[in-house]
Amino acid sequence: MTSVNADLLERLAQRAEAEGLLDVAYAEVDSPIGHLLVASTPKGVVRLSFPSEDEADVLDELATRLSPRILEAPAKLDAVRRELDEYFEGHLKNFKAKLDWTLTGQGFRHEILKHTAKIPYGGTSTYMEMATKAGNRKAYRAAGNALGSNPIPVIVPCHRVLATGGGLGGYGGGLEVKERLLHLEGAL
Template identity: 55%
Template sequence: MTAPDLIAAYPVDDRDLTALHRRLATSAAAEGLLDVAYRTVDSPVGALLLAATPVGLVRVAFAAEGTDTVLQELADRISPRVLAAPAALDRATTQLDEYFTGHRHHFDLDLDWRLSSGFRNTVLRHLATDVGYGHTASYRALADFAGNPKAVRAVGTACATNPIPVVVPCHRVIRSDGTIGNYLGGPAAKRTLLDLEQNS
């Protein structure tokens, strides 16, 4: 009997697959075999892929980045033991929901910073602490915060390669002339986030 014949003869209910997958994720986590858990969530800026390690949230990715591309990056840079395990990201999902409905102005999540290093890491850490909800800063101001006033282009690169957007709010960094500048999630997503914070 061929595989298609077996599938036709013994159909599997989606609920059974979901339950099996949940058991697999729970077992992998309990045995220390789950290095990267991920899930996708809907948001006002489109679907977001969230990924976490035992250290904390390591990746927030926009749909435009491509799920397969992001998962491959996580497998290459962190560990091939990557598994859809939505429950591992419940806290992050709840806080993002609260943020998108205007009820959360600060994220209280453990972050895994390993996908950024050097000056980029310094910039993103300053961004996470020094540019508050509803405020913006120029790339030049962020370079000042990071201790290198001349590194405006490097700040732009740090924002463009931010592995944890929204939570680490690179959308709050704008050009000195007041225009919003580029954004990995696209200009419409950046405008949506800025408007959300201005109107909450």
């Protein structure tokens, strides 16, 4: 049986976008920490997933929480893919890509991630400091949970938040990835 060629798929994605039918576009990105999946809506980057996450599960989650109108459209993600490449090469310090915060929810969790996005390249903070900035000093455990479920890691740099005692703390993508990113940025 004939198979569908890549050109046909690309034209479908272009046409879907032109007709306002493409709610989520995604692409795969090869990086030194492995195969990443990055997804964006018309508002901006909405999700980045680690190699440790199952791609089919990530897409299912996006279909349920955002919209099932999801297509692989690498051309749509050219800009953020280039930024990620430059970041992993050590050339890019601040991501310029627009973000879609829909998946971060509201309230405390959103506050934590917003403040995390402001931690500069090469710098670090602590769960307690983030909790304090979000308005509840005692909620450092909740802060850790919020960071652990960061839908846009690397770009929203939750790897820059460490345990208060000086330990690395936790990381959704695995501690070795966290360590690697901090080394890359010269923070360790």
